[in-house]
Amino acid sequence: MLDERKRENMALESKDFFNHRTPESEPRGEEKDYKPVVPPIDKIVRAPNEIIPNPVPGRKLDPSVINFKYYNRFNYSLLPKQNEDLRLAFGITSATPGEGKSLVASNLAVSLTVGYRKKTILVDLNIQRPTLHETFGTVLSPGLVEALHEGTIHVSQTKIPYLSVLSAGAGRGRQYGVDSSTKRGERRPPPQTVGLAQMAAFGDVIYSLQQEYEFVIVDMPAINTGDFPILFASRLSGLLVVVDTTRTKKAEIDKMFRHLNENQVLGFVLNRVTDEEE
Numbered sequence: 001m002l003d004e005r006k007r008e009n010m011a012l013e014s015k016d017f018f019n020h021r022t023p024e025s026e027p028r029g030e031e032k033d034y035k036p037v038v039p040p041i042d043k044i045v046r047a048p049n050e051i052i053p054n055p056v057p058g059r060k061l062d063p064s065v066i067n068f069k070y071y072n073r074f075n076y077s078l079l080p081k082q083n084e085d086l087r088l089a090f091g092i093t094s095a096t097p098g099e100g101k102s103l104v105a106s107n108l109a110v111s112l113t114v115g116y117r118k119k120t121i122l123v124d125l126n127i128q129r130p131t132l133h134e135t136f137g138t139v140l141s142p143g144l145v146e147a148l149h150e151g152t153i154h155v156s157q158t159k160i161p162y163l164s165v166l167s168a169g170a171g172r173g174r175q176y177g178v179d180s181s182t183k184r185g186e187r188r189p190p191p192q193t194v195g196l197a198q199m200a201a202f203g204d205v206i207y208s209l210q211q212e213y214e215f216v217i218v219d220m221p222a223i224n225t226g227d228f229p230i231l232f233a234s235r236l237s238g239l240l241v242v243v244d245t246t247r248t249k250k251a252e253i254d255k256m257f258r259h260l261n262e263n264q265v266l267g268f269v270l271n272r273v274t275d276e277e278e
Helices: 004-019 068-074 101-114 131-138 143-149 198-213 230-236 250-254
Strands: 050-055 088-094 120-124 152-155 163-166 213-219 240-243 265-271
Touching: 004 163, 050 198, 088 101, 088 230, 101 120, 101 131, 101 163, 101 240, 101 265, 120 131, 120 198, 131 163, 131 250, 143 152, 143 198, 152 198, 163 240, 198 213, 198 240
Parallel strands: 050 152, 088 213, 088 240, 120 163, 120 213, 240 265
Antiparallel strands: 152 163
């Protein structure tokens, strides 16, 4: 049993312990309201990706695609004077394959550069079935796929002044402009794919190109094929839809609009229209 003196000492020690004031418990003066410093929105700078011109320009123009009778149809007053400084990034698509969207995209780009001297770039988003590198005689890779995965954007100047091409890149194991061939026993390089994981990177590529070019025209796959993430379209100013007047059915257009917001569509381009129909 503890004697009375020890009990009193223990009580005093306990009281001192619980009444002890640490520096944190000392009374403070008026507390200051500390807030994080956030720069104004207009001071935040978005850094564009590096754009590297290919030292070897396009070697040819495919006359079956690039033709005066095609691109001359776009040579009317598309750009009123009040919109001369306008910078746009828009996609060219269709409901189904084979409606002529790559032909329209190529000749619209030529029209803007020849008729308006607008610095323009064509982007090939047809990763599975690229064509623009063949139309303008540029290399296939490095191109868009590499830009989405690695950041740096490699572009090729065409034979037409003011017009450049960002080719599709090395999808399905293709390497630097030619299909990769493998010998027996060798492993083919894994393909670089384009999916929703690259949507932010696609937005960065489009933004970077807009800092350098007045018009960015994206040749896109047909909407109903499901060959690309349709949400990529949200990174563009809008879409032009090509319609083959000889075979496109209304049901195919209706199906396309089940995937697209109609507000994304800037207009339609009617392809294979006869003189009588005009």
